[in-house]
Amino acid sequence: MKLKIKDMNMETGGPLVAMLNVKDALLMDLHSGDRIKIQQGKKLETVLLNITSSKSIPKNTLGLFEEVFKTAKFKPGSKVKITPTRKPLSIEFIRxxxxxxxxxxxEIHQIVWDIVNNKLDSTELAFFVAAAYARSLGRQETIWLTQEMTSHGDILKINKYPIMDKHCVGGVAGNRTTMIVVPIIAAAGLTIPKTSSRSITSPAGTADTMEVLANVCLDLKQVKKTIKKTKGVIIWGGALNLAPADDKIIHVEKTLSIDAKSQLLASIIAKKASVSATHLLIDIPCGPGSKIPTTKKANILKKDFIEITRHLGMKTQVVLTDGTQPIGHGIGPALEAKDVLYVLLNDKKAPNDLKKKSIMLAGKMLEMAKVTKNGQKMARELIDSGEAYKKMIEIIKAQGALITNPEKIKVGKFTFDQKATKSGKITSISNDAISKIARVAGAPRDKGAGIYLYHHKNDKVKRNDIIYTIYAERKHLLKFAKEIAKAEHGISIK
Amino acid sequence: MKLKIKDMNMETGGPLVAMLNVKDALLMDLHSGDRIKIQQGKKLETVLLNITSSKSIPKNTLGLFEEVFKTAKFKPGSKVKITPTRKPLSIEFIRxxxxxxxxxxxEIHQIVWDIVNNKLDSTELAFFVAAAYARSLGRQETIWLTQEMTSHGDILKINKYPIMDKHCVGGVAGNRTTMIVVPIIAAAGLTIPKTSSRSITSPAGTADTMEVLANVCLDLKQVKKTIKKTKGVIIWGGALNLAPADDKIIHVEKTLSIDAKSQLLASIIAKKASVSATHLLIDIPCGPGSKIPTTKKANILKKDFIEITRHLGMKTQVVLTDGTQPIGHGIGPALEAKDVLYVLLNDKKAPNDLKKKSIMLAGKMLEMAKVTKNGQKMARELIDSGEAYKKMIEIIKAQGALITNPEKIKVGKFTFDQKATKSGKITSISNDAISKIARVAGAPRDKGAGIYLYHHKNDKVKRNDIIYTIYAERKHLLKFAKEIAKAEHGISIK
Known part of the structure; x- marks a missing residue:
């Protein structure tokens, strides 16, 4: 059947979809969810079919969404031939x-290929995620998934050895060690092409915070060029096409807020393999109030990371760290960026916990790369000597500089001081509550929004001492954040 | 935020969805897949959000799909307020x-409520189907699911006892016993409000075949009125709002061609409970080449049916029948309708196997209802006496008559005779191959399309004897069907 192409002027957000009138569908015995092949000379694309009785799709018309125009370049108004075709092979494997x-x-190859090429709709992808979650993937399946995710995307090739990388499992507010570790490692002469994510549910991802100081959207060519100059970068992974299947899977997982462990492992490791990392340090913050509540669970995850990366030829070390409270003073992009620069400048305003943890992590990496036997000492010296800060300025300038002086970082002008409700010792500070307040105040969208923490666990405070200050760029958001803090400020004092 | 309503002039096919411009979404920190509450005075609806950068949704606009206009009656062009809201409760239970x-x-109540009220999108529904499939529902969960599916829909209340019903698990071409059993049962004075489905993947559903003879789209009021007069109806269940959650679940299951057994049981039984059935006969065709390949599997299913319906207060009998080959001569709506009327007329053109099976099933039901101790004898007599045919005419006329004389049923004018390729005994006739050829010839869309089978298993044939005739209403479809038959005609002779 020959049909006239209509531009729906709309995206589906992924899947390749065409719309057909219900009368044409009846004639051709086609149903919603069927696959059709669209042909026009040598142009060819397979898409999912949606049937509609709407006037917007008259008879003899095929409505196409933007994604199809991108892959197959059909012209609106031109005629195409459609024929029914089979479901993608991977449907069988998902079942x-x-x-x-x-x-x-x-089979895993086929599933990843179909995901990356938008051949599966969100329902089919949900079945895959559900299958991997309810049935779980074995070690070997996870390794294959990692390899397939990596190979179905761009790969950053750098002619160097070792190539260092780090990853943090997350869940701890203010834990911005990457921006301190990368300049230390690069200052020591090692290559570290670090890609980071933006926040999804936290007040800031490393990419959001780095963006206060520099451009983080580099393409593969720019990354290669920059790395040659600076040895290190701190960029947003989303601007590159590394292991793109991962992003599509995460999108579906968000529906149910599930993390299929095997998929999580594959996703993380695929991103590292995509930058050709040879040495990997993984930080698992654990303990009550963190993503990984027990040491037992952390140790299982540790073993998984080590085994899978070993199969992929990476040298991996895993450290279990304290995940029970926020780290540093600042939470939110601008406030965190200030913390980072103060640490690198060895300023007295630098938060001690963030500095200590960053030196520990950098030290481990220096030892892994065999440039020293006392990594922590070397890392501390690179900060003390100003080498790490100098390297950070170099990186910021190479990526596209915005700010290098922490005093020039603007924070929200609307503030509220959360005071201690009684005197005593702080027994806990909730990552979740602090993150929520910072987000409601506007972080990470408003870079200057967030929280500045004056105290940490075990500090003794008096009634009415300021525990933290909420910053917002917009007055009504400060009001919302105050309301949230009133209901649950996240601080326990005993 | 106040937004102007725009009519997208399009259906989603179920879920309640609104479209928002990406700029507005950023301002409000909203993401695709978030839920929003739309308010306008007392009008209120919760919908799923889709974010777009398309020009079709300018800033300060909220695009709504048809389903939302149906439930909440917002006027295009009017202003509404939107606020972010939580995910439906059932998401937690699905996880x-x-x-x-x-x-x-x-929890099951909440899931079914959210499904029926279009609160879940197809991804979320897929997670539910996948969960019930991979983890399977226990007996008690299945009973609850059945009850919740039933109560979240219309219920046909008839002040009679018993109320008879039957169900066939399907998979056998030409197995149109319902249209013979219903008039026999009604002629015996029993009430049988039979709802049937249309074909999804077969050459005809009972509703498709009955539609050759009569109108099958009755609403609840019309069904009640008709039943009072005739005691029996044979109608399309899809025209009623019985256990609507089922149809939405089936739609998602089709994606992966999976039948979660517990959901299948719940779906079938909910439809029976919705017509207030008290006595239920279930036909499970089994054996190689049928849906249920082994007697062992059939017996497990039998036990499930009996246990679950017992909990719902129904009296149920299950019969295992031969599912290894097509039944009757005709396959496809018109050809099957002819078979049915010939059986009821006791005509010599009546297919013996269909007659015998229908009498057996009707007999069991008559015994279940305790109107006789020899059901088969009574069923045969009701045919022989013409009572069953008279009742069928009455039913056809009450529903809205089209045809009552089998000779007046038109079949496709384009035909092709499939001949025996050698002499010998027919050892198998494939349900799948015969169904496929009949569908390609145009069934069930073209009522006159299908296959007329002259022979069954164990018949001795000579080379070039006609085994079956393909009928089509359109020449090119006959050509396609011939091509399929050439590749796989479905008949084995030894």
């Missing part, structure tokens, strides 16, 4: 996993 | 099931 069977490398 | 926990009645 197999849902039934509890193991998948082969070829 | 719980995906993790392998048991659900409570309240």
């Amino acid at each position: 197999k996993k849902l039934e509890g069977h193991r998948l082969s490398r070829e | 719980k099931k995906l993790e392998g926990h048991r659900l409570s009645r309240e």
